[in-house]
Amino acid sequence: MSDEPFVVRPIGWVESPLIDLADAPKQGDEGAPDAWIVIDPAFRPALHGLDAGAEVIVLTWLDRADRSALATRPRDDPSRSLSGVFATRSPHRPNPIGLHTVTILAVDDTRMLVRNLEALDGTPVIDIKPTLGPTESR
Amino acid sequence: MSDEPFVVRPIGWVESPLIDLADAPKQGDEGAPDAWIVIDPAFRPALHGLDAGAEVIVLTWLDRADRSALATRPRDDPSRSLSGVFATRSPHRPNPIGLHTVTILAVDDTRMLVRNLEALDGTPVIDIKPTLGPTESR
Numbered sequence: 001m002s003d004e005p006f007v008v009r010p011i012g013w014v015e016s017p018l019i020d021l022a023d024a025p026k027q028g029d030e031g032a033p034d035a036w037i038v039i040d041p042a043f044r045p046a047l048h049g050l051d052a053g054a055e056v057i058v059l060t061w062l063d064r065a066d067r068s069a070l071a072t073r074p075r076d077d078p079s080r081s082l083s084g085v086f087a088t089r090s091p092h093r094p095n096p097i098g099l100h101t102v103t104i105l106a107v108d109d110t111r112m113l114v115r116n117l118e119a120l121d122g123t124p125v126i127d128i129k130p131t132l133g134p135t136e137s138r
Numbered sequence: 139m140s141d142e143p144f145v146v147r148p149i150g151w152v153e154s155p156l157i158d159l160a161d162a163p164k165q166g167d168e169g170a171p172d173a174w175i176v177i178d179p180a181f182r183p184a185l186h187g188l189d190a191g192a193e194v195i196v197l198t199w200l201d202r203a204d205r206s207a208l209a210t211r212p213r214d215d216p217s218r219s220l221s222g223v224f225a226t227r228s229p230h231r232p233n234p235i236g237l238h239t240v241t242i243l244a245v246d247d248t249r250m251l252v253r254n255l256e257a258l259d260g261t262p263v264i265d266i267k268p269t270l271g272p273t274e275s276r
Contacts, residue, residue, distance in 0.1 A: 005145050005146075006145065006146040006147070006148070006199050006201075006262070006264070007143050007144065007145055007146075008143075008144040008145075008146055008233050008235075009144070009232060009233060010144070011232055011233070027270060043208065043224075043232065045208040045209050045222055046208040046209065046222040046223045046224045046231070046232070047222045047224055047225070048209060048220070048221060048222035048225065049221040049222050049225030049226075050222065050224060050225045054225075056224075057237065059233075059235060059237075061144050063144075070181060070183040070184040071183050071184065071186060082186070083186060083187040084183055084184040084185045084186035084187050084188065085184045086181075086184045086185055086188060086194075086265070086266035086267070087185070087186065087187030087188045087192075087268055088187075088267075088268065089267055089268065089270070093184070093265065094147060094149055094181065094184070094265075095146050095147060095149070095197075095264045095265050097146075097197060097235070097264070097265050099195065099197075099237075099267060124144070126144070126233045126235070127224070127231065127232075127233050127235050128224040129224070129226075129227055129237060130225055130226065130227065132165060132227070
Protein backbone atom coordinates (compact mmCIF):
# COMPACT_ATOMS: atom_id res chain seq x y z
CA MET A 1 0.00 0.00 0.00
CA SER A 2 1.40 3.40 -0.97
CA ASP A 3 2.03 6.01 1.71
CA GLU A 4 0.80 8.85 -0.49
CA PRO A 5 -2.58 10.27 0.45
CA PHE A 6 -5.42 9.24 -1.85
CA VAL A 7 -6.62 12.51 -3.36
CA VAL A 8 -9.89 12.62 -5.28
CA ARG A 9 -10.28 15.31 -7.93
CA PRO A 10 -13.77 16.50 -8.94
CA ILE A 11 -14.61 15.74 -12.58
CA GLY A 12 -17.74 17.89 -12.52
CA TRP A 13 -20.71 18.80 -10.38
CA VAL A 14 -24.47 18.46 -10.00
CA GLU A 15 -26.95 21.10 -11.14
CA SER A 16 -30.26 20.34 -9.46
CA PRO A 17 -33.35 22.11 -8.14
CA LEU A 18 -32.50 20.37 -4.82
CA ILE A 19 -30.88 23.16 -2.80
CA ASP A 20 -31.84 22.28 0.75
CA LEU A 21 -30.88 19.06 2.52
CA ALA A 22 -34.35 18.97 4.10
CA ASP A 23 -35.97 18.66 0.65
CA ALA A 24 -33.76 15.83 -0.60
CA PRO A 25 -35.25 12.34 -0.78
CA LYS A 26 -33.34 9.57 0.97
CA GLN A 27 -32.70 7.80 -2.33
CA GLY A 28 -32.94 8.91 -5.93
CA ASP A 29 -35.91 6.68 -6.75
CA GLU A 30 -37.95 8.24 -3.95
CA GLY A 31 -38.89 11.47 -5.66
CA ALA A 32 -35.70 13.16 -6.87
CA PRO A 33 -36.20 15.76 -9.62
CA ASP A 34 -34.34 15.47 -12.91
CA ALA A 35 -30.86 17.00 -12.59
CA TRP A 36 -27.86 17.85 -14.75
CA ILE A 37 -24.41 16.40 -14.37
CA VAL A 38 -21.98 18.98 -15.69
CA ILE A 39 -18.56 17.56 -16.54
CA ASP A 40 -15.38 19.64 -16.73
CA PRO A 41 -14.59 19.91 -20.48
CA ALA A 42 -11.06 18.65 -19.71
CA PHE A 43 -12.67 15.21 -19.34
CA ARG A 44 -14.75 15.33 -22.56
CA PRO A 45 -12.97 12.29 -24.14
CA ALA A 46 -13.87 10.21 -21.08
CA LEU A 47 -17.60 10.64 -21.81
CA HIS A 48 -17.50 9.02 -25.28
CA GLY A 49 -20.02 6.19 -25.34
CA LEU A 50 -22.38 7.55 -22.69
CA ASP A 51 -25.70 8.05 -24.44
CA ALA A 52 -29.32 8.77 -23.60
CA GLY A 53 -31.04 5.69 -22.23
CA ALA A 54 -27.98 4.28 -20.45
CA GLU A 55 -28.14 3.45 -16.76
CA VAL A 56 -24.98 4.55 -14.98
CA ILE A 57 -23.57 4.78 -11.48
CA VAL A 58 -22.55 8.27 -10.43
CA LEU A 59 -20.13 8.71 -7.53
CA THR A 60 -20.23 12.04 -5.70
CA TRP A 61 -18.26 13.64 -2.88
CA LEU A 62 -20.68 14.54 -0.10
CA ASP A 63 -18.76 17.54 1.14
CA ARG A 64 -21.19 18.41 3.95
CA ALA A 65 -20.90 15.00 5.62
CA ASP A 66 -19.64 14.24 9.13
CA ARG A 67 -16.67 11.96 8.52
CA SER A 68 -16.33 11.01 12.18
CA ALA A 69 -19.69 9.19 12.25
CA LEU A 70 -19.38 5.41 12.69
CA ALA A 71 -22.96 4.54 13.68
CA THR A 72 -26.34 6.03 12.80
CA ARG A 73 -30.07 5.35 12.98
CA PRO A 74 -31.24 4.20 9.53
CA ARG A 75 -33.27 6.84 7.71
CA ASP A 76 -32.89 9.17 10.73
CA ASP A 77 -35.71 7.23 12.40
CA PRO A 78 -35.31 7.55 16.19
CA SER A 79 -37.32 4.34 16.72
CA ARG A 80 -34.69 2.27 14.91
CA SER A 81 -31.58 0.99 16.65
CA LEU A 82 -28.07 2.14 15.80
CA SER A 83 -26.44 0.59 12.73
CA GLY A 84 -22.84 0.81 11.67
CA VAL A 85 -22.55 3.34 8.85
CA PHE A 86 -21.17 0.66 6.50
CA ALA A 87 -24.53 -1.13 6.85
CA THR A 88 -26.38 2.05 5.76
CA ARG A 89 -26.38 4.57 2.92
CA SER A 90 -25.93 7.49 5.34
CA PRO A 91 -23.83 10.34 3.86
CA HIS A 92 -22.09 10.56 7.24
CA ARG A 93 -19.24 8.03 6.95
CA PRO A 94 -15.42 7.96 6.97
CA ASN A 95 -15.15 8.52 3.22
CA PRO A 96 -18.20 10.57 2.17
CA ILE A 97 -18.68 9.05 -1.27
CA GLY A 98 -22.25 9.02 -2.57
CA LEU A 99 -23.38 6.27 -4.95
CA HIS A 100 -26.32 7.00 -7.24
CA THR A 101 -27.79 4.77 -9.94
CA VAL A 102 -29.31 7.09 -12.53
CA THR A 103 -30.66 6.95 -16.08
CA ILE A 104 -29.27 9.33 -18.70
CA LEU A 105 -32.17 11.20 -20.33
CA ALA A 106 -30.18 13.46 -22.66
CA VAL A 107 -26.59 14.38 -23.45
CA ASP A 108 -25.54 17.90 -24.51
CA ASP A 109 -21.76 17.91 -25.06
CA THR A 110 -20.34 17.67 -21.52
CA ARG A 111 -23.74 18.01 -19.77
CA MET A 112 -26.02 15.07 -19.06
CA LEU A 113 -29.63 15.25 -17.90
CA VAL A 114 -30.32 12.36 -15.52
CA ARG A 115 -33.27 10.82 -13.67
CA ASN A 116 -33.16 9.68 -10.01
CA LEU A 117 -30.26 11.75 -8.69
CA GLU A 118 -30.92 12.86 -5.10
CA ALA A 119 -27.67 14.84 -4.69
CA LEU A 120 -27.89 18.54 -3.82
CA ASP A 121 -27.10 21.33 -6.26
CA GLY A 122 -23.33 21.90 -6.41
CA THR A 123 -22.33 18.43 -5.18
CA PRO A 124 -18.98 17.45 -6.73
CA VAL A 125 -19.05 14.45 -9.10
CA ILE A 126 -16.00 12.19 -8.90
CA ASP A 127 -16.74 9.22 -11.19
CA ILE A 128 -19.24 7.73 -13.64
CA LYS A 129 -19.40 3.99 -14.38
CA PRO A 130 -21.77 1.86 -16.43
CA THR A 131 -23.95 -0.60 -14.55
CA LEU A 132 -23.04 -4.16 -15.52
CA GLY A 133 -25.42 -6.09 -17.70
CA PRO A 134 -25.13 -9.80 -18.43
CA THR A 135 -21.55 -10.94 -19.04
CA GLU A 136 -21.96 -11.28 -22.81
CA SER A 137 -22.86 -7.62 -23.30
CA ARG A 138 -19.87 -6.16 -21.48
CA MET B 139 -17.70 23.62 -3.55
CA SER B 140 -14.93 23.60 -0.95
CA ASP B 141 -11.35 24.37 -1.97
CA GLU B 142 -9.90 21.71 0.31
CA PRO B 143 -8.57 18.61 -1.44
CA PHE B 144 -10.79 15.57 -1.11
CA VAL B 145 -8.65 13.06 0.75
CA VAL B 146 -9.75 9.42 0.98
CA ARG B 147 -8.55 7.40 3.95
CA PRO B 148 -8.30 3.60 3.70
CA ILE B 149 -10.64 1.80 6.09
CA GLY B 150 -9.03 -1.58 5.44
CA TRP B 151 -7.63 -3.77 2.70
CA VAL B 152 -8.20 -6.89 0.63
CA GLU B 153 -6.60 -10.26 1.43
CA SER B 154 -6.92 -12.40 -1.66
CA PRO B 155 -5.12 -15.21 -3.49
CA LEU B 156 -5.14 -12.81 -6.48
CA ILE B 157 -1.60 -11.45 -6.50
CA ASP B 158 -0.95 -10.82 -10.16
CA LEU B 159 -2.97 -8.45 -12.35
CA ALA B 160 -2.73 -10.98 -15.18
CA ASP B 161 -4.68 -13.54 -13.13
CA ALA B 162 -7.51 -11.21 -12.10
CA PRO B 163 -10.88 -11.64 -13.82
CA LYS B 164 -12.40 -8.53 -15.41
CA GLN B 165 -15.33 -8.62 -13.00
CA GLY B 166 -15.93 -10.40 -9.74
CA ASP B 167 -18.60 -12.72 -11.11
CA GLU B 168 -16.22 -14.00 -13.79
CA GLY B 169 -14.18 -16.33 -11.64
CA ALA B 170 -12.83 -14.38 -8.66
CA PRO B 171 -11.74 -16.51 -5.69
CA ASP B 172 -13.22 -15.90 -2.25
CA ALA B 173 -11.33 -13.11 -0.48
CA TRP B 174 -11.16 -11.41 2.91
CA ILE B 175 -11.92 -7.79 3.57
CA VAL B 176 -9.90 -6.79 6.62
CA ILE B 177 -11.16 -3.63 8.31
CA ASP B 178 -9.03 -1.44 10.57
CA PRO B 179 -10.31 -2.10 14.12
CA ALA B 180 -10.72 1.67 14.57
CA PHE B 181 -13.82 1.31 12.37
CA ARG B 182 -15.33 -1.70 14.19
CA PRO B 183 -18.53 0.18 15.22
CA ALA B 184 -19.19 1.04 11.56
CA LEU B 185 -19.52 -2.68 10.70
CA HIS B 186 -22.45 -3.35 13.06
CA GLY B 187 -25.31 -4.83 11.06
CA LEU B 188 -23.21 -6.38 8.29
CA ASP B 189 -23.89 -10.12 8.49
CA ALA B 190 -23.29 -13.26 6.47
CA GLY B 191 -25.65 -13.47 3.52
CA ALA B 192 -25.79 -9.73 2.87
CA GLU B 193 -24.97 -8.34 -0.55
CA VAL B 194 -22.85 -5.19 -0.28
CA ILE B 195 -20.98 -2.79 -2.51
CA VAL B 196 -17.28 -2.47 -1.72
CA LEU B 197 -15.37 0.58 -2.94
CA THR B 198 -11.61 0.20 -3.35
CA TRP B 199 -8.74 2.49 -4.29
CA LEU B 200 -7.00 1.05 -7.33
CA ASP B 201 -3.56 2.35 -6.49
CA ARG B 202 -1.85 0.92 -9.57
CA ALA B 203 -4.14 2.71 -12.02
CA ASP B 204 -3.17 5.26 -14.67
CA ARG B 205 -5.15 8.35 -13.66
CA SER B 206 -4.36 10.19 -16.89
CA ALA B 207 -6.33 7.72 -19.04
CA LEU B 208 -9.48 9.20 -20.59
CA ALA B 209 -10.24 6.57 -23.26
CA THR B 210 -9.66 2.84 -23.45
CA ARG B 211 -10.60 -0.25 -25.44
CA PRO B 212 -13.26 -2.18 -23.48
CA ARG B 213 -11.90 -5.36 -21.91
CA ASP B 214 -8.48 -4.63 -23.46
CA ASP B 215 -9.82 -6.04 -26.73
CA PRO B 216 -7.84 -4.48 -29.61
CA SER B 217 -10.70 -5.19 -32.02
CA ARG B 218 -13.04 -2.88 -30.12
CA SER B 219 -13.08 0.87 -30.66
CA LEU B 220 -12.03 3.41 -28.04
CA SER B 221 -14.57 4.23 -25.35
CA GLY B 222 -14.43 7.03 -22.83
CA VAL B 223 -13.36 5.60 -19.48
CA PHE B 224 -16.62 6.78 -17.87
CA ALA B 225 -18.44 4.39 -20.23
CA THR B 226 -16.28 1.47 -19.01
CA ARG B 227 -15.25 -0.23 -15.77
CA SER B 228 -11.53 0.20 -16.57
CA PRO B 229 -9.39 0.77 -13.45
CA HIS B 230 -7.53 3.45 -15.42
CA ARG B 231 -9.63 6.59 -14.83
CA PRO B 232 -9.24 10.05 -13.23
CA ASN B 233 -10.33 8.83 -9.79
CA PRO B 234 -9.29 5.17 -9.53
CA ILE B 235 -12.20 3.96 -7.40
CA GLY B 236 -13.18 0.32 -7.87
CA LEU B 237 -16.79 -0.75 -7.33
CA HIS B 238 -17.46 -4.38 -6.45
CA THR B 239 -20.78 -6.02 -5.62
CA VAL B 240 -19.99 -8.94 -3.31
CA THR B 241 -21.81 -11.33 -0.99
CA ILE B 242 -20.66 -11.66 2.62
CA LEU B 243 -20.01 -15.35 3.36
CA ALA B 244 -18.78 -15.02 6.95
CA VAL B 245 -17.90 -12.34 9.48
CA ASP B 246 -15.09 -12.75 12.04
CA ASP B 247 -14.89 -9.57 14.14
CA THR B 248 -13.42 -7.00 11.72
CA ARG B 249 -12.74 -9.52 8.91
CA MET B 250 -15.32 -10.49 6.31
CA LEU B 251 -15.05 -13.36 3.85
CA VAL B 252 -16.69 -12.34 0.57
CA ARG B 253 -17.60 -13.91 -2.78
CA ASN B 254 -17.03 -12.22 -6.16
CA LEU B 255 -14.28 -9.74 -5.30
CA GLU B 256 -11.80 -9.40 -8.18
CA ALA B 257 -9.49 -6.90 -6.43
CA LEU B 258 -5.83 -7.82 -5.97
CA ASP B 259 -4.30 -8.74 -2.61
CA GLY B 260 -3.43 -5.60 -0.66
CA THR B 261 -5.89 -3.31 -2.45
CA PRO B 262 -7.07 -0.56 -0.07
CA VAL B 263 -10.78 -0.62 0.82
CA ILE B 264 -12.39 2.83 1.19
CA ASP B 265 -16.12 2.19 1.75
CA ILE B 266 -18.78 -0.49 2.18
CA LYS B 267 -22.46 0.16 1.43
CA PRO B 268 -25.53 -2.08 1.37
CA THR B 269 -27.16 -2.68 -1.98
CA LEU B 270 -30.66 -1.22 -2.03
CA GLY B 271 -33.62 -3.57 -1.90
CA PRO B 272 -37.20 -2.53 -2.46
CA THR B 273 -38.10 0.78 -0.78
CA GLU B 274 -40.06 -0.82 2.04
CA SER B 275 -37.09 -2.82 3.33
CA ARG B 276 -34.69 0.11 3.63
